[in-house]
Amino acid sequence: AQKITQTQPGMFVQEKEAVTLDCTYDTSDQSYGLFWYKQPSSGEMIFLIYQGSYDEQNATEGRYSLNFQKARKSANLVISASQLGDSAMYFCAMRQGGKLIFGQGTELSVKP
């Protein structure tokens, strides 16, 4: 069965520094997609970045990049130049058919 594991319940980072949020996954599929979502206290899940299993390059979207290591089955999110507004829950997810399987999430706190 497919599974997403996020081992960091909470992380702290100083404003303007970079932070890496860990995500490992388990699947027997050859083709799959990995997502990162941000969930502020309002509850809405905000799509950040996507990595396809056949993509040769790591995905990047502005300050977000995904460190994809296929052999290790990891898809870590890197946020550069952290901002106070980055404080939120972050979820890694994998697509299985039409649904997403989410990890437990990491709560990121950005300190001024």
Next chain:
Amino acid sequence: ETGVTQSPTHLIKTRGQQVTLRCSSQSGHNTVSWYQQALGQGPQFIFQYYREEENGRGNFPPRFSGLQFPNYSSELNVNALELDDSALYLCASSLPPGRVGSITGELFFGEGSRLTVL
């Protein structure tokens, strides 16, 4: 903002009651999914609707049911509420992967309906 709206935003029910949650999908999105997010957990897939038909279901009992309407809006109904049904219920709309405007099939979520069962 994603263009996905949910109502009500908060509600309180008692055990045994029934609840209906509503979702308007983003314009042009014909697929709607519902997720349950318990406190401190990641969202769990309940079911998905595509063109008014159920198109996949997670590990939830039959008292969780849904509808999708011709305008692609959707309802989630939960009967015989239990204390463990207390959660944030998230609706998400999408296009099938590969469609124009949806290379990845990413989901666009609303802000959720927070249900408390007493």
